[in-house]
Amino acid sequence: xxxxxxAARRDRGLAVLEGFHALKHALRFGAELVEAVAAxxxxxxxxxxxxxxxxxxxxxxxxxxxxxxxxxELVPQAPRTGVVAIARRPPPDPAAALADPRPAxxxxxxxxxxxxxxxxxxxxxxxxxxxxVLTTGPNDPWHPxxxxxxxxxxxxxxxxxxxxxxPDRCKRGHSAPDVLETGDRGLVAIDPxxxxxxxxxxxxxxxxxxxxxxxxxxxxxLERADSRLRIPMRPGVSSLNLATSVAAVLYxxxxxx
Numbered sequence: 001x002x003x004x005x006x007a008a009r010r011d012r013g014l015a016v017l018e019g020f021h022a023l024k025h026a027l028r029f030g031a032e033l034v035e036a037v038a039a040x041x042x043x044x045x046x047x048x049x050x051x052x053x054x055x056x057x058x059x060x061x062x063x064x065x066x067x068x069x070x071x072x073e074l075v076p077q078a079p080r081t082g083v084v085a086i087a088r089r090p091p092p093d094p095a096a097a098l099a100d101p102r103p104a105x106x107x108x109x110x111x112x113x114x115x116x117x118x119x120x121x122x123x124x125x126x127x128x129x130x131x132x133v134l135t136t137g138p139n140d141p142w143h144p145x146x147x148x149x150x151x152x153x154x155x156x157x158x159x160x161x162x163x164x165x166x167p168d169r170c171k172r173g174h175s176a177p178d179v180l181e182t183g184d185r186g187l188v189a190i191d192p193x194x195x196x197x198x199x200x201x202x203x204x205x206x207x208x209x210x211x212x213x214x215x216x217x218x219x220x221x222l223e224r225a226d227s228r229l230r231i232p233m234r235p236g237v238s239s240l241n242l243a244t245s246v247a248a249v250l251y252x253x254x255x256x257x
Contacts (some may be wrong), residue, residue, distance in 0.1 A: 001037075001066075001070070001074065002070075002073050002074060004035075004086070005074040005075065005084070005086065006074075008034075008086045009144050012089070012140065012142070013088065013089055014034065014086055014087070014088060014089060015031070015086070015087045015088070015089050015142055015144075015147055015154065016075065016084065016085075016086055016144040016147065017031075017036075017084065017085040017086070017087060017147060017152055018075050018077075018079045018084050018144065018147070018148050019079030019080070019081045019083065019084070019148070019151075020044065020047055020048075020051070020052075020079070020081035020083055021081075021151040021152060022085075022147060022148060022150075022151055022152030023036065023059075023083055023085050023152060024048075024051070024052045024055060024152065025151055025152035025153050025155065025156065026085070026087055026152040026154075026155045027055060027062075028052075028054070028055075028155075028156075029153075029155035029156045030155060031087040031088070031152075031155045032087055032088045033062060033085055033086070033087050034085075034086040034087060034088060035064065035085065035086050036062055036063040036064070036083065036084070036085030036086070037063055037064045037065070037066045037070075037071060037074070037083070037084060037085070038059070038060075038063040038064070038065060038066070038071075038082055038083040039065075039066060039067070039068040039071045039082035039083070040068075040082050041059070041060045041063060041065055043082065044059050044060070044063065044081070044082065044083055045057065045059055045060055047081060059083075063083060063085075068082065071083075071084060075144070087155075089142055089154075090155070090158075092158075092159075092160035092161070093158055093160065094132070094134055094158065094160045094162050094180070095181075096132075096158060097131050097132030097134070097157075097158040097160070098131075098132075098181065098182070098183045098185060098207075099183070100131040100132070100205075101205075102131060102205070103204040103205055104128075104129055104130050104131040104205070105130055105131065105205065105206045105207065105208050105250070106130065106131045106132045106133070106134060106185065106206070106207045106208065107121060107125045107130055107132070107133045107134070107208055107210070107246055107250070108133075108134045108135075108136075108180070108187075108207050108208065108209040108210065109121060109133065109134070109135045109136070109141075109210055109242070110135075110136050110137070110164065110209060110210065110211050110212070110217055110218060110221055111135075111136055111137030111139075111211075111212060111218075112135055112137065112139060112141075112212065112242065113139070113212055114242075115139065115143045115145035115146045115149065116145055116146070116148065116149035117149065117241065117242050117243050118135065118139065118141055118143075118146045118149065118242075119145065119146035119147060119148060119149020119150035119151075120149045120150065120242075120243035121133060121210075121242060121243045121246045122141070122146065122149070122150035122153055122154055122157075122159055123149065123150040123151055123153050123243075124243055124246050124247045124250060125157060125246065125250065126150070126153035126156040126157050127153075128247075128250040128251060129157075130157060130250060131157070131158070131205070132157050132158035132159065132160070133157065133158070133159045133160075134159075134160055134161070134162050134180065134207075135159075135160075135161050135162070136161070136162060136163065136164045136180070137161075140161065141154075141159050141160070141161055142154060142159065162180045163180065164180045164220070164221060164224075182207055184205075185203075185205050185206060185207045186203040186205075186206045186207070186226040186227065187206070187207045187209060187221075187224055187225045187226050188202070188203070188206045188207065188208050188209065188225065188226065188227050188228070188229055189209045189217050189221065189222050189225035189227070189228045189229070190208060190209060190210050190211075190217075190228075190229055190230070190231065190245060190249060191211075191216060191217055191222065191225075191228040191229070191230060192216070192230050192238075193228060193230065194227070194228030194229040194230040195227070195228065195229055195230065196229075196230060196232055197229045197230060197231055197232065197248075197249060197252055198232065198252065200227070200229055202229070203226075203227075208246075208249055208250075209221055209225065210242060210245055210246060210249075212242070213239050213240075213241065213242055214239075229249070231245060231248050231249065
């Protein structure tokens with residue numbers, strides 16, 4: 001069992017869910033479980049009755065009881081809620097996210113570096129009912145640490161890795177399965193040199209591009225952008241945490257109602 005969970009962390013077809021909230025959200029949004037284990041099924045059901053009544057009475061039959069000592073060996077940091085699981089990832093489908101006809105934006109994270117922060121962005125985007133989250137760069141947006149940061153909400157919306165440019169411009173070894181095509185969506189760069197977020201005229205169904213906290217967006221992506229927006233900040237404050245920036249833009253009142 002230990003080897004299965006360790007292998008699942010490296011398998012790009014699987015998702016490792018650590019903790020009750022990750023399992024809860026995954027199940028609510030249709031995840032296909034491969035297996036799940038719990039250190040205390042009774043306590044798990046009590047937690048479900050309190051925090052997820054829609055799942056109460058079903059988790060015992062979905063999980064296999066294991067000793068707490070074994071559960072602690074399955075993942076690097078055992079969750080306090082005493083449950084971990086493996087689910088199948090949905091097939092990545094950036095095209096479906098781009099084709100979503102709702103006014104909802106897509107969040108594009110250019111080369112995000114921190115897994116937990118990437119997961120927090122997914123969590124915010126899911127809460128705001130965004131059309132999807134796309135990432136560029138080598139980091140897997142479905143990494144277990146990102147799933148932990150998102151509390152399993154990867155299953156609530158499309159989350160996929162893409163390449164921002166044509167394949168011949170990708171760095172050697174880059175494994176993103178799809179090239180970013182904006183389609184009929186406007187590409188909006190979140191950039192300190194842009195127009196004020198609250199004053200600009202904004203497109204519906206945009207792709208909102210966010211860069212890293214240190215370097216911002218690349219010159220290539222800025223050149224491709226149809227427009228730029230900035231988040232107003234107090235003088236002397238130069239940046240925001242990535243997930244905070246995503247939340248500020250999504251909840252600016254321009255797309256989320």
